[in-house]
Every structure is written in C-alpha cells, then in structure tokens.
Amino acid sequence: MAARRAGARTRAPARTRLPPVPAGAIPRDLKAVVLEIEGRRVALSNLQKVFWPKLGITKGDLLRYYLEVAPVLLPHVRDRAMVMRRYPDGAEGKSFFMKRAPEPRPDWIEVCGIAHAEGKVPYPMVQDLASLLWLVNLGCIDLNQWYARCDAVDRPDYLHFDLDPGAKVAFAQVLEAALIVHEALDGLGLPSYAKTTGSRGMHVYVPIVRGPLQDDVWAFAKALSHELAARHAAVVTAEYATARRPANRVHLDYNQNGWGRTLASVYSVRPSPRAAVSMPVTWSEVARGFALEDFRLDNAPARIRRRGDLWSPLLASRGRARLDRFL
Numbered sequence: 001m002a003a004r005r006a007g008a009r010t011r012a013p014a015r016t017r018l019p020p021v022p023a024g025a026i027p028r029d030l031k032a033v034v035l036e037i038e039g040r041r042v043a044l045s046n047l048q049k050v051f052w053p054k055l056g057i058t059k060g061d062l063l064r065y066y067l068e069v070a071p072v073l074l075p076h077v078r079d080r081a082m083v084m085r086r087y088p089d090g091a092e093g094k095s096f097f098m099k100r101a102p103e104p105r106p107d108w109i110e111v112c113g114i115a116h117a118e119g120k121v122p123y124p125m126v127q128d129l130a131s132l133l134w135l136v137n138l139g140c141i142d143l144n145q146w147y148a149r150c151d152a153v154d155r156p157d158y159l160h161f162d163l164d165p166g167a168k169v170a171f172a173q174v175l176e177a178a179l180i181v182h183e184a185l186d187g188l189g190l191p192s193y194a195k196t197t198g199s200r201g202m203h204v205y206v207p208i209v210r211g212p213l214q215d216d217v218w219a220f221a222k223a224l225s226h227e228l229a230a231r232h233a234a235v236v237t238a239e240y241a242t243a244r245r246p247a248n249r250v251h252l253d254y255n256q257n258g259w260g261r262t263l264a265s266v267y268s269v270r271p272s273p274r275a276a277v278s279m280p281v282t283w284s285e286v287a288r289g290f291a292l293e294d295f296r297l298d299n300a301p302a303r304i305r306r307r308g309d310l311w312s313p314l315l316a317s318r319g320r321a322r323l324d325r326f327l
Helices: 061-077 129-137 172-188 213-232 282-288 300-307
Strands: 008-012 035-037 041-046 048-052 082-087 096-098 112-116 117-122 158-165 193-196 204-208 250-253
Touching: 008 035, 008 117, 041 129, 048 061, 061 117, 061 129, 061 300, 082 204, 112 250, 117 204, 158 213, 172 204, 193 300
Parallel strands: none
Antiparallel strands: 008 112, 035 041, 082 096, 112 117, 158 204, 158 250, 193 204
C-alpha cells in the first residue's frame, strides 16, 4: 500500500501566464495548424477529420470546444494523472486505453509516475491549455483523470457514486436514484454535487478532506450503496455481478472508487451519438428533470457562460467533508 501513496511528479519549466487563445485560433479551412500558446508550440492535426459522421462534427470542432471551456475545466484536472482513451477514428470507431505518456512528446508535458506491478508508469498530466490541446489531439474525446492529486495518489479528495442504469431503465429513474443518494448524503451531513455522465447515467460527488486511503473511500461508498439498495430496492441495486443485476434498476457502482479506476471528468465530451457533455447540474434541476441530450458539445459553452462553474465546490478548501469520522 505504501508504494501507492505518492506519485513522482516531473515538472515542466516555469512559464509566463498569458491570456487563453480565442476559439477562432483553430481555423476551419486547414487540415493542420501549429498554435503558439504561452510560449509553446502545439501541433494540431487532422482538423477536418469527421469524428461524429451523423452530426458532421470534426476533430477540429472537438478541439475548439475544449479550447473554449478550458478556463473552467483545467482547475478540475490539474495535478492529476490522466488515463488516456484514444479514438483515432472518432466516436464511432474503435478506442483503446493508454496509461503511459507517449514518446516522443513535448518536453513541457508534465508526467506523474505511479507505481504498478509492471513498474512506475509515467501518466501525462493536463496542467494548462497547451497540454489540454495536445492530449485531445491524440484522439482523446473525453478526459479521465486520477481521483487523487499526484502528490498523494492514494488519498483522494472526493468520493463519488456512478449511477449506471440497467437496459430497461428510463432516465427519470436515474434522476430518482440521484435524489435518493443526495438525500442520504444530506442526512449524514455530507455535501454532494451532481453531474451528467454524458452517456446514460449520472455521477454524484462528495468533496472530502484528504486523508483516508483509496480503499477506505471505496469501503464507505460500498457500505452506503448497499444500505441504499436495501432501502430502495425498487429503484437501485448495488449488485456488482452483471449477470445477477436487475435490468430495471439503477446500479450504484461504488467500485468506481477503487484503485486505478476513473470516470469522465466534468465538462468532458463523450463519444455518444449526440456528442453529449458531462455537465454539472443543480439539485433543483435534478428534481425538475431534464434530458441528457440537453447538454451537448454545441450548446455546453453557452450554459457555462450563463451559469458559471457549478462544479467549483469540488475545488474549494472549505465545505469539504471529513470522511474519517465514518471510518
């Protein structure tokens, strides 16, 4: 266990902070471009390659989206190892996972070395706009960051519940399940925040004070999930074995809190048919109801400009729960 507790971070040289590049800096009439961002040159390729054929959304459109939302997205992924899922042929093509930062790579890409059975693996980190665009240019449609920061990779600063609907579950039941989790956490005095997955489900997060180990966070999520499944058996299940899991229940997937697991980050575009975005929502919005298709690559930036970063409490030092009092 001790080998997990601290990652070896490799820092890039200090740099001058400059204003973000405007979205129009990625041209629509070129197949490739090199951007100058904060003194760094970022090569972007295959900009006109179609990533969502039915929507006509290109790789360039995906990069423009991430460039536009970078000011609110970057604080949520900074200083965390990134597990890459690459879609070289777009959302409908085959994908593959990568942990190790590819070689060659720019010397300004910071990495977090995490010990595994096969040795220390250098995961890339998204520290700024240049590294964000570099990673997305590799074909990473969504962003999947480590649950803990690199200086203590086995001590998360949040726990979460992945609400994964069965095949026969309507989204209204997912919303009901989210409210069940929220009510239970409220009863324990734990703050909770919701976002869509950008797929079929929802995520509920609890910001916690760093301290408990990953296994302890997992154990708490498991215990609460099983308790809620017992109380609300008609709505949710905590059965992990797929073969035994009811298709008409929402699965409270506590195992996503386990070592090395990840979930798509807030504001990530997902490889879904509508290019949906993992979007923070208020609990009043959950209670009123909405459709997952309401939050998409083409309209998410406008919502963010209008509502601000609803996920900002996950970054705040105040208002974090002390999970150790339940362990």
